[in-house]
Amino acid sequence: MQLIKTFFLGAAATVILAGCTASGDNPGKEFAPNMYHAVPYEPLSQITDENAGNIVNSLDSRSGEYFNSNKYNPSRMTMREPPPHTVRRSPFGFLPYRMPNDTVGLRKANSLVSPFETTKEIIGEGKILYGYYCQHCHGAKGAGDGKVSDKYAGVANLTGDAYKTITEGHIFHVITYGKGLMGAHGSQVSQEDRWKIAKYVKDLQKN
Numbered sequence: 108m109q110l111i112k113t114f115f116l117g118a119a120a121t122v123i124l125a126g127c128t129a130s131g132d133n134p135g136k137e138f139a140p141n142m143y144h145a146v147p148y149e150p151l152s153q154i155t156d157e158n159a160g161n162i163v164n165s166l167d168s169r170s171g172e173y174f175n176s177n178k179y180n181p182s183r184m185t186m187r188e189p190p191p192h193t194v195r196r197s198p199f200g201f202l203p204y205r206m207p208n209d210t211v212g213l214r215k216a217n218s219l220v221s222p223f224e225t226t227k228e229i230i231g232e233g234k235i236l237y238g239y240y241c242q243h244c245h246g247a248k249g250a251g252d253g254k255v256s257d258k259y260a261g262v263a264n265l266t267g268d269a270y271k272t273i274t275e276g277h278i279f280h281v282i283t284y285g286k287g288l289m290g291a292h293g294s295q296v297s298q299e300d301r302w303k304i305a306k307y308v309k310d311l312q313k314n
């Protein structure tokens with residue numbers, strides 16, 4: 108009797124464990140497939156085979172559990188590829204900054220005009236951003252005495268006479284590409300924010 112019991116238990120365990128095997132295209136038995144596979148359209152992973160996966164009654168779609176193509180678009184994609192040569196604009200509507208990173212670019216940048224009016228709000232936002240990105244080197248008042256300057260010699264004193272006349276465009280360009288010992292910040296700070304910081308630096312210089 109004991110032997111038969113053991114035999115049946117063993118057989119049952121083998122059957123259950125066999126259901127767990129997954130390899131290649133076989134995902135094995137899934138306990139709750141609609142928890143693992145997104146029912147909504149996924150923009151980057153359209154599966155066009157209506158029978159892919161199991162037919163799962165709870166999904167109520169009468170197609171396989173993996174099918175998620177958008178049948179209303181010719182390419183069956185939910186996210187359409189942009190047309191060739193499309194240029195991304197920033198949320199503020201800016202095209203990418205294309206002034207070259209050289210002396211000619213810097214000279215031309217001098218005459219760029221900030222898209223922002225000089226208002227308390229913009230200067231206030233610039234101040235916050237300056238605190239994030241510049242203050243540790245240039246110091247709270249722009250005197251080049253931030254904490255990092257103890258270890259990193261040569262930080263410019265933005266309130267010094269040499270810099271008093273630099274334009275917002277010049278500052279924008281320097282933040283974008285860096286200059287001399289200063290590294291580029293263009294990839295971390297958006298164009299909008301760079302203009303706001305430039306506005307704040309000009310304000311700092313007045314004091």
Ligand code: HEC
Nearest residue numbers: 240241244261262263278281282286287288289292304308
């Ligand atoms: C890691 C330290 C560091 C950080 C962070 C930094 N700077 Fe600088 N900055 C420097 C140094 C060093 C120089 C001097 C560069 C040189 O002349 O070689 C400089 C120079 C400048 C100049 C003068 C450029 C010129 O025309 O000679 C401006 C303007 C400036 N920084 C603005 C900023 C602003 C705005 C930020 C924040 C977005 C910032 N910097 C962040 C180190 C830093």
